[in-house]
Each structure stands twice: as C-alpha cells, then as structure tokens.
Amino acid sequence: xxxSNTKPDGAARLGWAGVRRHPLLLxxxxxxxxxxxxxxxxxxxxxxxxxxxxxxxGNYSWFFSHKLNLIVLWRTFVISFWVTISCVLVAYPxxxxxxxxxxxxxxxxxxxxxxxxxxxxxxxxxxxxxxxxDTGVINQFVIWLGFDKLSLIRTxxxxxxxxxxxxxxxxxxxxxxxxxxxxxxxxxxxxxxxxHPVKAFFQVYLPLSLPGVFAGATIVFILALGFYIxxxxxxGPSSTMLSTLVQQQVMSLLxxxxxxxxxxxxxxxxxxxxxxxxxxxRRKYDISGGSK
Amino acid sequence: MKDFATKAKGAAIDIKxxxxxxxxxxxxxxxxxxxxxxxxxxxLGPSGSGKTTTLNLIAGFTDLxxxxxxxxxxxxxxxPAHKRNIGVVFQHYALFPHMTxxxxxxxxxxxxxxxxPAREAAVRETLAKVQLQDxxxxxxxxxxxxxxxxxxxxxxxxxxPSVLLMDEPLGALDKKLREFLQLEIKRIxxxxxxxxxxxxxxxxxxxxxxxxxxxxxxxKIEQVGTGMELYTKPRTLFVGQFIGESSVLRGAxxxxxxxxxxxxNGTPVRAARPAAGEGAHVILLRPxxxxxxxAASDAPEGANRLTGTVTEALYLGSGVKYEVTIPGGTxxxxxxxxxxxxxxxxxxxxxxxxxxDSILLADDGSAAQM
Ligand SMILES: Nc1ncnc2c1ncn2[C@@H]1O[C@H](COP(=O)(O)OP(=O)(O)O)[C@@H](O)[C@H]1O
Ligand SMILES: [Mg+2]
Numbered sequence: 194x195x196x197s198n199t200k201p202d203g204a205a206r207l208g209w210a211g212v213r214r215h216p217l218l219l220x221x222x223x224x225x226x227x228x229x230x231x232x233x234x235x236x237x238x239x240x241x242x243x244x245x246x247x248x249x250x251g252n253y254s255w256f257f258s259h260k261l262n263l264i265v266l267w268r269t270f271v272i273s274f275w276v277t278i279s280c281v282l283v284a285y286p287x288x289x290x291x292x293x294x295x296x297x298x299x300x301x302x303x304x305x306x307x308x309x310x311x312x313x314x315x316x317x318x319x320x321x322x323x324x325x326x327d328t329g330v331i332n333q334f335v336i337w338l339g340f341d342k343l344s345l346i347r348t349x350x351x352x353x354x355x356x357x358x359x360x361x362x363x364x365x366x367x368x369x370x371x372x373x374x375x376x377x378x379x380x381x382x383x384x385x386x387x388x389h390p391v392k393a394f395f396q397v398y399l400p401l402s403l404p405g406v407f408a409g410a411t412i413v414f415i416l417a418l419g420f421y422i423x424x425x426x427x428x429g430p431s432s433t434m435l436s437t438l439v440q441q442q443v444m445s446l447l448x449x450x451x452x453x454x455x456x457x458x459x460x461x462x463x464x465x466x467x468x469x470x471x472x473x474x475r476r477k478y479d480i481s482g483g484s485k
Numbered sequence: 486m487k488d489f490a491t492k493a494k495g496a497a498i499d500i501k502x503x504x505x506x507x508x509x510x511x512x513x514x515x516x517x518x519x520x521x522x523x524x525x526x527x528x529l530g531p532s533g534s535g536k537t538t539t540l541n542l543i544a545g546f547t548d549l550x551x552x553x554x555x556x557x558x559x560x561x562x563x564x565p566a567h568k569r570n571i572g573v574v575f576q577h578y579a580l581f582p583h584m585t586x587x588x589x590x591x592x593x594x595x596x597x598x599x600x601x602p603a604r605e606a607a608v609r610e611t612l613a614k615v616q617l618q619d620x621x622x623x624x625x626x627x628x629x630x631x632x633x634x635x636x637x638x639x640x641x642x643x644x645x646p647s648v649l650l651m652d653e654p655l656g657a658l659d660k661k662l663r664e665f666l667q668l669e670i671k672r673i674x675x676x677x678x679x680x681x682x683x684x685x686x687x688x689x690x691x692x693x694x695x696x697x698x699x700x701x702x703x704x705k706i707e708q709v710g711t712g713m714e715l716y717t718k719p720r721t722l723f724v725g726q727f728i729g730e731s732s733v734l735r736g737a738x739x740x741x742x743x744x745x746x747x748x749x750n751g752t753p754v755r756a757a758r759p760a761a762g763e764g765a766h767v768i769l770l771r772p773x774x775x776x777x778x779x780a781a782s783d784a785p786e787g788a789n790r791l792t793g794t795v796t797e798a799l800y801l802g803s804g805v806k807y808e809v810t811i812p813g814g815t816x817x818x819x820x821x822x823x824x825x826x827x828x829x830x831x832x833x834x835x836x837x838x839x840x841x842d843s844i845l846l847a848d849d850g851s852a853a854q855m
Contacts, residue, residue: 381546382579384566386640387596393567396592400583478582478624 242453252454262438266458269435272349272424273417276356280364280413281406283357288368288405293377310362318426321355322346325427347429355427356420363416364409371405407473415463435459495523495680496557496647498543503552505538512538514704515552522557525674525681527691529727530701536684539701540650543682545569556648567596572641572679576653578633580625586612586636587621593644611643614673631662638670642677649677652684667693688728692716700724716771722846725769732775732817734768735848745845750812754789756843765848774842775819777807777834779826784837793817795832809836 242252256262291302309317324330325345332342345351375398383393421436428434435455443452498520505513513535520526528536541547543554545566554561561569572593580589587608594604612618615635625633634654641649651670655663671694674681685691691698692712699709700723708715708724719725726733736749738760745756747768760766778784781792793811805827807819817836828834 376577376579378575378577378579379581381544381566382573382575383581383592384546385544385569385571385573386593387567387570387644388592389567390565392596397581397583478626 238453238456240453241449242451242457245450245453246448252450253458255451256454256458262455265433265435265438266462268349268432269418269459270462272352272356272432272434273414273420275349275353276360276417277410277414279353279357280360281410284361284364284368284409285402285406288365288372291365291369292372292375306362306365309358314359314422315426317359318355318423321351321358321423322426325351325354346427347432349428349432352424352428352432352434355423356417359420359423360413360416363412367408367412368402368405371408372402375401404474407470411467411470411474414466418459418463494647495521495678497522497555498648498680498682499553499555499558500539500543501553501555503539503542503554504550505535505542505547506550511704513542516704516706518699518706518709520680520682521696523678523680525671525683525694525696527695527698528682528684528701529688529691529698530686531727532686534701535704536686536701537652538704540573540652540682540684543648544571544573544650570644570646570648572644572646572649574634574637574641574649574651574654576656578625578630578637580633580636580640582625585622585624586617586628589625589636590640590643593640597644607643611639614642614676615639615669630658631666634658634666635669638673642673642679645677646679648680648682650682650684653686654683655690656685663690670694692728698728700727702727717844719769719844719846721851722767722769722849723851725844725846726851730772730818730820732770732772732815734770734815734817735765738766744840745843749791749815752791754791754843755840756845757841758845760845760847762847767846767848769844769846770817770838770842771844772806772818772820775817775836775838776821777809777819777828777836779828779832779834781835784835785839788837788839789843790835790837791817792833792835795828795830795834798828798830800827807834809834811836 243249245252287302287306291299294302322329326332327342327344327346329345331345336342345354379397379401380390380393383397384390388396419436420434421440424432424434425437439452439455442448442455498518500516500518500520503513503516504511516535516539528539530536538547542549545561545564549562556569556571581592584592590608590611591604594607599607608621609618612621615638617632617635617639620628620632620636625636628636638651638654641651654670655666658666667690670681670683683691683694685694695712697709697711698715700707700715702723708720710718712728715724715728719728722733725731734747734749734754736747736754738745738747740746740759744758745760745766747754747756754768756768776784776788777795781790784790791811793809795807796810796816797806797808799806804820804822807821807828809817809819811817819836
C-alpha cells in the first residue's frame with residue numbers, strides 16, 4: 194500500500210524496529226512519572242530536612258536528642274517485625290493450600306486474598322475497629338464466656354492484627370509463586386529414601402520455599418515500616434508509629450524540616466535492612482533441580 | 486567396603502491379586518506377578534497401561550484397592566514408604582535442588598543415622614560407581630540430564646536397598662546416552678545383586694536389560710517371560726506386536742489335518758498346529774523367518790507362499806530388508822542374509838516361510854501396525 198510508505202521519518206524511527214533497537218523507549222513513560230512523583234518530592238524532602246528552618250543538621254540532632262522519637266522509631270521496627278512474623282505464619286499454610294489446590298479451589302483462595310485488597314485500607318481498618326473495640330464482637334464473646342474484657346484496640350496487639358490482615362496479600366503472593374514451582378514429587382523421593390513425611394517437609398520443602406518467605410517478608414516489613422492509617426485508627430499513644438510522628442510534625446506543626454528528617458531516617462533504615470536481608474535472597478541453585 | 490550394612494541380597498517380590506481403582510476406573514485389575522530375588526524385571530507396555538501404578542504400589546506411594554504385596558514373605562501393605570527400604574529412581578530425577586550431589590547421595594544414609602565417616606566413604610564409593618566422583622560439590626542444576634540421572638541412581642542405591650525400582654529412568658535422554666546408561670545399569674545390577682524393577686515403554690530397552698519382562702496392557706499383565714519367550718512364543722497378538730517387528734495376516738481359516746489353514750488371496754497358508762479356542766485367529770510373522778524371492782520357484786520346499794509387490798528394499802550390509810505388499814494391502818516384512826541380487830521396488834516377488842514359523846494367535850483386535 195502506498196500510504197504506508199509515506200509515513201514520516203520520525204514515526205518510522207519510533208516504530209517497532211525503533212523500540213527493538215532502543216528498548217529504553219519502553220520505560221520512558223514510567224521514568225517520567227517516577228521522576229515527577231518520586232524523585233522530585235524525595236529530593237525536596239531530603240533538601241528541606243537539611244535547610245528548613247535553618248541550614249544544618251539541626252533537624253537530625255533534634256530527632257536523636259528526643260527520647261520519644263527514638264522510642265517510636267524502635268517501636269516502628271518492633272511492630273513491623275511482629276507483623277512480618279504473623280504474616281509468615283498465616284500466609285505459609287494458606288499459600289501451600291493454594292499451590293496444591295485444584296484450579297477451582299485455587300481461584301477461590303486467590304479471590305479470598307485479593308478481594309479485601311480491592312477494598313480501601315481505611316474501610317478494612319474501620320472494620321477491625323468494630324471487631325476489636327471494647328464493645329466489639331470479640332469482647333462481647335469474651336464477656337459472654339464470663340471473662341474480663343480484653344484490651345485489643347489502642348494496643349500494639351490490635352495494630353499488629355490489623356496490619357497483618359492488610360499486608361497478608363503481599364506475603365501470600367510471593368510465597369505462592371515460589372511454592373507453585375516446588376516439585377511435590379521430591380517429598381515422595383525423600384520418603385523412598387527413608388525420611389518420615391514430617392522430616393521430609395523440613396528437610397526438603399521448607400528450604401525450597403524459603404526464597405518465597407524472604408521475598409514476602411521483605412515486602413511486608415518495608416511496607417509496615419511506613420504504615421499510617423492502621424496504627425492511627427487501631428493504636429493508641431502506646432503504639433504510635435513513625436509515620437504518625439511525621440504527620441504531626443508536618444500537618445499540625447508545619448515543621449517540614451523535622452518531618453523530612455524523619456522520612457530520611459526511615460528511608461536509610463529501610464535501605465540498611467534491605468542490605469542486611471539481600472544475602473538471604475540469593476540462591477546458589479536452580480529450584481527445578483534441572484528436571485524437565 | 487561399607488561397614489554399616491552387610492551387602493544386601495535382592496528380595497523376592499510377590500504381587501497377589503492386586504487391583505488399584507481410581508473411582509470407577511481400574512488402573513490395575515487383579516494383577517499377579519512373582520519377581521525372583523536378584524532378578525532384573527522390566528515392566529513393558531504402552532503409556533497408561535498401569536506400569537507406574539504398580540511401581541508406586543511397591544514403593545508405597547499409593548495404597549492398593551485390593552490384593553497383597555509381599556517382600557520376602559513379609560506383607561508390606563501397612564508399611565509406610567519410608568520404612569520399606571526400597572530405592573526408587575524417578576523419570577524426572579527428583580534430585581533435591583538445594584543440595585549438592587554429595588548431599589543428595591548422603592541423604593538416605595543421614596535418615597538412617599549412619600555415622601559421618603562411614604557415610605562419606607559410602608558416598609564416595611557410590612559416586613565412583615556411577616563415575617561422578619568429580620562432581621560431588623555441584624548442584625543438580627549444574628549437571629547434564631545424564632549426569633543427573635546417574636546421581637539419582639547413586640542416591641537410590643547408596644543404602645543398599647534390597648529392591649531398586651526405576652520408572653523410565655532414561656526416558657528423557659537421547660538415544661546414544663540411553664544406550665550407554667543401559668549398559669551401566671546392567672553392570673550395576675550385576676554388582677549390587679539387588680532385585681531391579683525397571684519400567685519402560687521401549688521394547689528394545691526391555692530386551693537389552695531384563696532377565697524377564699512383564700508386558701502390561703490396560704491394567705493387566707498380558708504375559709511374563711524372557712525376551713526370547715515373548716518374541717518367539719507370544720501368547721497374545723498384543724504381546725507379539727509390542728515386542729519386535731512383525732507382520733500380521735488375517736483371513737478365513739479352517740482346520741485341516743490337525744493344523745490351521747488360512748486362505749489369503751485365494752492361496753492356502755498353513756500353520757504347524759491347530760488354533761486353540763474359538764474365535765478369529767491371525768498369523769504373526771517375524772521378519773527373519775520370511776524370505777523374499779524374485780521367482781516363485783526359488784522358494785524353499787514345503788513353504789507357504791504369497792505373491793506381492795516389493796514396496797521397500799534396503800541393503801543393510803549385514804543383510805537385506807524387504808517389505809512386500811500383497812493384494813489387499815497387507816505388508817509383510819522380511820529380513821534376509823545377503824541375497825545374490827537386491828530386488829527393486831515395484832518388482833513382483835514371492836514371500837515364503839515355513840508353516841512352523843506361522844505364529845498362530847487369537848485376534849484380540851490390536852492394531853495391525855504399530
Ligand atoms: N491419581 C490418579 N487418579 C486417577 N487416575 C490415575 C491416577 N494415577 C494414574 N491414573 C490412571 O491410571 C492409568 C495407569 O497409569 P500409569 O500406571 O501411570 O500408566 P503407565 O503405564 O504409563 O505408567 C492411567 O490411565 C492413568 O490415567
Ligand atoms: Mg508411567
């Protein structure tokens with residue numbers, strides 16, 4: 194056709210062949226977006242933490258000289274740690290069931306993980322408020338049984354429960370991806386070699402699933418470090434997390450410098466954690482064992 | 486020498502009236518089989534005929550629906566897989582990807598709490614047996630398919646099991662490697678003295694390896710015997726066609742003078758014995774019992790003769806191979822020592838064979854050509 198030959202030169206260069214020759218073109222839109230919504234604010238925050246209100250390290254020395262800040266920073270890590278642990282414990286059997294289920298049951302299980310994911314975090318957290326509050330479902334049941342009511346809301350326990358539920362999909366999905374690739378016939382092989390099924394699980398299945406555990410745990414832990422809504426609604430003064438402090442500094446006190454400094458500290462801590470965790474994420478072997 | 490166990494002698498396996506049903510489907514239907522201590526027994530049959538199911542029952546991976554399996558007189562129906570002391574080599578290797586070759590091979594010894602020095606010695610010795618001593622510290626994914634299968638073999642035999650089960654262990658490998666490993670497996674069988682049960686759908690492999698072969702078809706064992714028995718005296722048309730090359734002749738048949746006579750294209754064709762039982766029968770011919778002649782008068786005295794057209798003529802050096810198509814479309818293959826002259830494709834020819842080489846079988850409706 195003659196009109197396809199009359200394409201302007203520029204369009205031809207940006208055609209498929211052009212993309213093949215310059216694959217970077219494909220990431221260009223994402224790159225622009227990232228620079229606009231990530232890099233620019235990030236650089237602003239970092240900059241302001243050093244210059245606002247006066248140039249220097251004032252914001253950082255303020256942070257480290259106030260004990261409350263350090264307590265909250267430590268608590269942020271502790272809560273994130275327990276959230277990660279409980280996510281692993283809940284998600285592991287769930288993801289295993291998903292990996293061995295038939296196609297229909299698997300679809301149902303995937304939906305059960307993802308549907309809450311499509312509901313906004315605020316709504317889910319409010320649901321937890323209703324369940325955990327002093328006059329909530331759990332406490333009504335406990336009182337009906339004749340026990341004293343439990344303090345669930347405005348405690349670290351409540352925050353941990355709520356955050357675990359919100360973050361569960363981030364644990365289930367990487368675990369499921371890894372578990373699906375594990376050949377269950379390896380367990381049969383282990384049995385034929387003299388291993389009790391329980392031992393076979395710990396010696397063969399568990400080690401092969403660990404990369405999924407580490408991947409999920411890293412995501413959950415890092416997301417938990419920055420959680421805001423859930424600790425705010427389910428927690429009390431004794432369970433404040435760092436993001437709440439940031440919010441106070443910036444929104445209530447209009448102290449952008451101190452808020453920025455806290456953000457930078459959290460960022461550095463996160464990178465530090467990633468650096469510590471990365472050796473565990475590397476594998477020397479190919480999970481398939483080379484079998485076709 | 487290993488000091489943790491006296492050298493195992495092969496165990497006898499006795500399979501009695503064993504059935505395995507999946508819902509209403511009978512994967513195995515009332516199977517009987519006795520395997521001798523130290524025997525190399527192959528399970529041969531098409532895909533889906535129940536070979537793996539039988540192996541899984543012996544290994545203890547699945548429960549049987551009915552019947553009994555005995556290992557040296559001891560019923561093993563209630564013994565869990567990990568206590569049966571049976572080595573298994575899987576078609577898909579099933580090596581532990583997170584363990585090195587040495588750790589894989591040491592695994593069964595660890596389960597048996599073999600002390601470290603004895604364990605290491607046994608691993609070294611067994612890896613030497615499969616010629617992989619230099620690969621002890623590699624991971625399975627760093628090995629070729631053939632090497633992986635040898636690791637799997639080493640792992641299954643390092644604990645001196647009295648029975649070694651192998652499910653199409655060479656199925657995924659190319660022909661040359663397969664032939665090499667067949668010889669290795671045969672050598673190892675001689676060295677170990679364990680009972681080997683070997684699943685394959687490749688009849689040549691079964692013939693090369695086995696003392697005896699059990700031919701599986703549709704959840705039943707059709708015949709058990711040495712390769713020679715199965716080849717020269719098949720009891721069913723299925724077995725006759727599954728083992729070796731063959732041609733099948735069908736035609737109206739009558740009994741005459743204590744032997745079956747078939748009429749094929751108007752020509753009488755004789756067997757040496759009467760047909761056993763009712764129903765339609767066929768004649769099965771092995772190619773090396775059939776000769777092909779350019780002139781009918783060259784055919785030997787007393788032989789059955791049919792005329793047809795040469796449709797394939799191959800010179801093989803050691804001999805010639807013909808295919809002759811007779812009117813009606815039936816193809817008869819023949820293999821002869823060198824003839825003086827190679828017949829050419831399209832030539833008229835006479836095929837001839839002795840009545841005692843007519844293998845008379847009930848027509849079970851197996852496909853004429855496989
Ligand atoms: N777990 C199972 N559920 C249902 N059917 C099965 C199962 N395992 C095997 N079968 C069926 O049993 C038959 C025999 O299978 P198998 O023993 O694996 O055959 P093969 O001779 O190829 O090794 C096949 O038709 C297979 O589909
Ligand atoms: Mg099979």
